[in-house]
Amino acid sequence: MTMATQTLSQKIIARAAGRKSVAPGEIVTCRVDLAMMHDSGGPRRVKPMLEKLGAKVWDPDKIVVITDHYLPANDDESRRIIHIAREWVKEAGVTRFHDGEGICHVVLPQKGYLHPGMFVVGGDSHSPTGGAFGAYMFGVGATEMLGVLVTGEIWLKVPHTILVDWSGKLGPAVSAKDMMLALCGRLGLDGGQYQAIQYAGDAISALPMQERMTLCNMAPEVGAQTGLVAPDAVTRDFLESVGASGTDGETWQGDPGAPLLAHHRFDASTLEPQVAAPHSPANAAPIGRHAGTRIDTAYIGACTGAKIEDLRMAARVLGGRRAAAHVRFVVAPASAHDQAIAAREGTLQILVDAGAELLANSCGICAGYGDDRLGENEVAITSTARNFKGRMGAASSQVYLASPYTVAASAIAGKICDPREFFK
Amino acid sequence: MNSGRAWVFGDNVDTDVLAPGKYMKSGIDEMARHCLEAVEPGFAGSVRSGDVVVGRRNFGTGSSREQAPQALKHLGVAALVAESFAGLFYRNALNLGLPAVVCADAGRIRDGDRVRVDPEAGRIENLSTGQTLACEPIPAHLMQMLRDGGLMPHLEKRLARQRETGESRL
Numbered sequence: 001m002t003m004a005t006q007t008l009s010q011k012i013i014a015r016a017a018g019r020k021s022v023a024p025g026e027i028v029t030c031r032v033d034l035a036m037m038h039d040s041g042g043p044r045r046v047k048p049m050l051e052k053l054g055a056k057v058w059d060p061d062k063i064v065v066i067t068d069h070y071l072p073a074n075d076d077e078s079r080r081i082i083h084i085a086r087e088w089v090k091e092a093g094v095t096r097f098h099d100g101e102g103i104c105h106v107v108l109p110q111k112g113y114l115h116p117g118m119f120v121v122g123g124d125s126h127s128p129t130g131g132a133f134g135a136y137m138f139g140v141g142a143t144e145m146l147g148v149l150v151t152g153e154i155w156l157k158v159p160h161t162i163l164v165d166w167s168g169k170l171g172p173a174v175s176a177k178d179m180m181l182a183l184c185g186r187l188g189l190d191g192g193q194y195q196a197i198q199y200a201g202d203a204i205s206a207l208p209m210q211e212r213m214t215l216c217n218m219a220p221e222v223g224a225q226t227g228l229v230a231p232d233a234v235t236r237d238f239l240e241s242v243g244a245s246g247t248d249g250e251t252w253q254g255d256p257g258a259p260l261l262a263h264h265r266f267d268a269s270t271l272e273p274q275v276a277a278p279h280s281p282a283n284a285a286p287i288g289r290h291a292g293t294r295i296d297t298a299y300i301g302a303c304t305g306a307k308i309e310d311l312r313m314a315a316r317v318l319g320g321r322r323a324a325a326h327v328r329f330v331v332a333p334a335s336a337h338d339q340a341i342a343a344r345e346g347t348l349q350i351l352v353d354a355g356a357e358l359l360a361n362s363c364g365i366c367a368g369y370g371d372d373r374l375g376e377n378e379v380a381i382t383s384t385a386r387n388f389k390g391r392m393g394a395a396s397s398q399v400y401l402a403s404p405y406t407v408a409a410s411a412i413a414g415k416i417c418d419p420r421e422f423f424k
Numbered sequence: 425m426n427s428g429r430a431w432v433f434g435d436n437v438d439t440d441v442l443a444p445g446k447y448m449k450s451g452i453d454e455m456a457r458h459c460l461e462a463v464e465p466g467f468a469g470s471v472r473s474g475d476v477v478v479g480r481r482n483f484g485t486g487s488s489r490e491q492a493p494q495a496l497k498h499l500g501v502a503a504l505v506a507e508s509f510a511g512l513f514y515r516n517a518l519n520l521g522l523p524a525v526v527c528a529d530a531g532r533i534r535d536g537d538r539v540r541v542d543p544e545a546g547r548i549e550n551l552s553t554g555q556t557l558a559c560e561p562i563p564a565h566l567m568q569m570l571r572d573g574g575l576m577p578h579l580e581k582r583l584a585r586q587r588e589t590g591e592s593r594l
Contacts, residue, residue: 027563040448041488049576053583070449077449125488125512141490141516143575150579155565189436190482194511223482225511280436368445388486391440395462 005255007161008230009196012136012252016119017156024160024195024261033118034062035148038104040069040369041123043088044081045142046149058152060093064113066104069369071362078370102335102361105129105217105303109209110337112244116231116252121148126303126385128219131228132212134235134252136196138226159196159225160261161254166203168269173419175313176211177305177383177403179203180218181274182266185284192224195261198254199229203268209238210309217304218385221281230254273419275381276401279389290400290416297380298323298411300351300404301332301359302366305383308338308347314383314408315342315350317422323355324414332359354411368392374399381410425541427551428474428502431467432535433460437479439486439513443495452491452498459495473500476541478533480506483524484513493517493524503541505530505548505559518566521574526560533557543570 003021006014014022016030037043042065050056057063067085070078082099089097098107105126108114116134121127123145130137140148148154164183197219204212212229219227229235231249239249276284300306300314311333323329331351333339339361342348352358359365365372366384374380374393380400382392387399402410405419412422441462447455460467477496483506484492493516496504503523507530517524523543533539537552544567548557562570572578 027565041490052576053579055579055583075449081449123488125486127488139488139512141488141512141519143490143519144515147519147575147579150583157563189485190508190510220486220512223485223510282436367448368440369448373446386440386486388438388440390444390462391438392445 005258007258008134008198008228008252008254009136009159009161010258011254012117012119013156013158015117022158024158026158027155028158029153029155030119032062032121032148032152032154034064034113034120035145036064036066036104036108036120036127037123037145038069039067039081039085041142041145043085046146047084047088049143049146050149053150055150057092057149060095063092063094063149064096064108065089065094066098066107067100068103068362069367071100072360074371100361102337103303103363106307106334106338109133110242110335112239112242115239115244116235116249121145121154125220126217128224128226129213129217129303131216131219131226132209134228134231134249136226136228139220159194161258162192162195162197162224163260163263164197164199164266165263166199166201166266166268168203168267169206170203170268170271172423173317173405174271174273175403175405176207176214178271178274179266179268180215180221181276181281181284181401182271184221184276184281185274186264187222188282189221189280190223192219192222194223194225197222197224197227199227204229205232208309209234210307213307214304221385273403273406275406275416276387278398278400279387281386281401287406287416287418291418293400293416294379295327295381295410295415296378297328297330297374298407299330299365299380299382299384300407301330301364301382302384303334304385305404306332306334308341310383310404311338311342311347311351313404315347317405317408317419318350318354318412320350321354321412323411327411327414329354329356329411330359330365331356332364333361336361365392381407381416383407425502426474427538427540428476429472430476430478430533430535430537430539431471432478432533433463434479435481436485437483439484439489439492442484442492443489448489448491452494455491456495456498459499468499471499471501474502475500476503476505476539477501478505478530480531481508483509484517485510488512490516490520493520493522497522503543505533505541507531518570519575521570523562523570525562527557529557
């Protein structure tokens, strides 16, 4: 009997489940190659549960802890939460601890912890970001993470694969963020059906790693369990640059003709900048629909929208111009590493010269956990992933999601503005 | 399970309204007081032990924060019913021992109806209308965990068994 053809997701899951093959819909138990936690869903939640069970972690070398949600720790409760993380990693013997270096999803690959074929869980919904590296990575809650920490295993319903196929070439001032907002608009918040989205096509192959991260980062916004991109030369070059080479990277590919749940086709060459109106990423539409809407705040931030590639996009639009006088222009580079590159190459100076207020390399306003929040009726345009009601502040605040290009163009104009106007 | 009042919400009830970020630093008492306040300000003050929260499509969309189902459980909500749940939220709810039941006919339940949810049988009785609604069964391995009270008590049992038998691995 010949073995059925399998998608990349199935192959990774089969390997982690100790099987030759798995079929969509089957429930399997997988060994976890890596478990990532941050300060919010991580140590402060799992430490008391581990103590209650009298259990130890299954393998401290397979755990990564990164602080990002409660930084900067400006109050006693935040300081207490961060302190627990610092103490717990020592106690548990976790050496892969990154404190104040940036947002977990961005720091994780920079440290060379991810490579193709890995089966990874993260204690955050945007964990599918790791799928950009050809890993199967998805988000779990704190109790589920506790289960992983104790057993080294997790159950999974083997997903079907939804192919999101982008042909053509992106135009000027159009980016991965626009691709994802367009997908949110087409599929809605549950079109991913908790299955796996694989991104492919000429326009995907042409994207640098960080743009692929943006695609996978937002797979949860359409309700997918994860998003992933099959590894190629771009993946290999990135892995080599972070010292994660020597892996069998490019051998991790799906079988040609493996059955798909759906095949969505898009043409990158006709894609316009997208804007998602309050209060859902699924309210995405071409920018013309919202151009001219006056804004109070323009925010380049978060794992979705403040990596070095995102900062470069913003700088390309700004190029010596200043944000409008009435606009609060905020930039929170996603990691210290990305910020250092931006400083070295001059990108950061362009942002600062435009009037950017620099915030810490953390989740910041996007998570809505700290004191820096949007006020009553404040209108913001952001490069982040979610604009649910009240997420970033007052329930009356209005958040429009867009690409870093569009956020920068809108900062200059003081109203939602098509960034292509700056590339004519 | 006893009957409770149905609190009916729409599509895409998200984790930011269930567990607002502003209270993520706080304990579950404080968080629960603000559960759903952005869409239903009186909810936390009025919901009673044994009540049932009903959504339409994609209930619990958004974050991995399990304070979302935890806040509902803390307020005494006995079960969740929806046409569909966000996958991550569904796992979190069951891990915390809060039954989440998929029911294609969830839209037939009206706000304020008295309902009785039986996750084992996959059935909802609407005492106000006399209707019985069929639900999708909860997968067997999750039903077992739910009977134990959630993942923590389930793991406690596994660990106790392991210590008795002297097995090295779970």
